[in-house]
Amino acid sequence: MRRGEILTLLGPSGCGKTTTLRTIIGLEHCDAGEVVYDGRVIDAPRRRAFVPTHKRQMGMVFQSYAIWPHMNVFENVAYPLRVRGVGGQRLQQAVRQSLEQVGLESIAERPATQLSGGQQQRVALARALVFEPRILLLDEPFSNLDAQLRGQMRAELKLLQRRLGVTVVLVTHDQVEALSVSDRIAVMRQGRLEQLGTPQQLYREPGTVSVRDFVGRTIVLNGVVDELGGDDVKVRLGGEDALWCRGGAPTSVGLGDRVQVAIRPEHVQVDELPSPPPSPSGRGGNFLRGRIETLLFVGDRYEATLALDIGQQVMAHLPAVDRWQEGQSVCLALRPEDIRVWEDANAG
Ligand SMILES: Nc1ncnc2c1ncn2[C@@H]1O[C@H](COP(=O)(O)OP(=O)(O)OP(=O)(O)O)[C@@H](O)[C@H]1O
Ligand SMILES: [Mg+2]
Structure with missing residues (x-):
């Protein structure tokens, strides 16, 4: 002390x-x-x-x-x-x-x-x-x-x-x-x-x-390392969907390994799904699609459970405006620098 x-x-x-x-x-x-x-x-x-x-x-x-x-x-x-x-x-x-x-x-x-x-x-x-x-x-x-x-x-x-x-x-x-x-x-x-x-x-x-x-809430997604080199890591999440993460991966992680990617809820920006839908994730920014499953109004925001198209479920924060509905399709934007790659403790 x-x-x-x-x-x-x-x-x-x-x-x-x-x-x-x-x-x-x-x-x-x-x-x-x-x-x-x-x-x-x-x-x-x-x-x-x-x-x-x-x-x-x-x-x-x-x-x-x-x-x-x-x-x-x-x-x-x-x-x-x-x-x-x-x-x-x-x-x-x-x-x-x-x-x-x-x-x-x-x-x-x-x-x-x-x-x-x-x-x-x-x-x-x-x-x-x-x-x-x-x-x-x-x-x-x-x-x-x-x-x-x-x-x-x-x-x-x-x-x-x-x-x-x-x-x-x-x-x-x-x-x-x-x-x-x-x-x-x-x-x-x-x-x-x-x-x-x-x-x-x-x-x-x-x-x-x-x-x-x-310490705080975390959104965790599971994936497989698809590209590795320098700071930029591409993690495939399911189907064609992928996330680009900046900041590298632990040294123990290699190409093809199962990993976790983690991001804090406040770093996930959720919007109505635009038409046409956004282009897939790239080095400049990540997009995922999903559907609102449950909505909880907590005053200054909504806390929503989202069923992502990649087959995984996450909890995210939505701004406290009245346009959200359960069942609605949404688009998630995640900046590569906010995402961290972790070794998957359960993999192997
Ligand atoms: N006098 C004791 N003799 C033996 N074991 C003890 C004794 N007091 C506590 N323990 C055990 O030591 C461990 C730590 O207990 P402790 O009370 O420090 O936990 P804690 O972190 O304060 O938990 P909580 O958040 O539930 O209060 C527990 O497994 C408890 O059962
Ligand atoms: Mg105690």
Whole structure:
């Protein structure tokens, strides 16, 4: 981690995100390796070094919030200060400030059992912030909030984090959340770090198929390499239809190999099928034909399932105009520079 950044752990259920947070804060001991914080080894089994949680200056919001039911909101938030021996005016002020930061000042006296899921998450956040930790560990902190509140909390977290200068490790399942709040994202898979980079790096240059498919949406088509040489690769998709891709292919890929071509939905331009139909794909641009199978209106666009003439189905974005109908014939334009060729993991 870098000081003062928001680092997000992103990955499928069971990949080890919570375990990583618990190891950082000292609720798990590591079996091998070491945890170093600010130049100091805080957990290293080989050296028998271990700094306990309450001496690590880290706050954590647990996936299950862990709000104490027998205390009211104020006392829940005050707890970390009480165990650190803080009381009196200082405690009162710190708790009030923390509650204000998450918008709960008006319900400080409410019993914890009478809180909504979203309010419990806010209490947990206030409790993690109250002793001004230098690292804040957040395990799916907004998963229980409605979409609007979640968007608002994301922006607030970023503001709060910049203001306090605290380093944040955030765990989320939500790709949009990961892409929008993180300075860097660590994609995990089966207990391993698969790729670490900025949101833009991961989105534009995913290193592996699972990063590609986990960070943002991807349209994937299957084909066979028809021409190979330099940057331009021609991939035959079925019948006479082909795609030209710029940017080359992995070195392991040869002529006649089965490959995947991948493109982000926003790079596919969908139009009504003109007459006469466009000429087939060439180095200058790619065209595919298809039919709208289902249309979902999502406000700023339509999300459509398209049955392509090549016999494959894709999900694409259509502009939010009223001319679309299910069953309609359409034409897809794809720029060669937006398409990437991948080795087909299932081929062979
Ligand atoms: N105390 C434990 N002892 C043994 N195995 C554990 C323990 N806690 C978690 N695991 C296992 O370790 C793996 C990683 O669990 P972890 O809770 O870190 O996943 P996660 O990425 O947080 O998943 P989710 O997104 O579902 O919360 C899982 O297979 C889990 O069953
Ligand atoms: Mg978890």
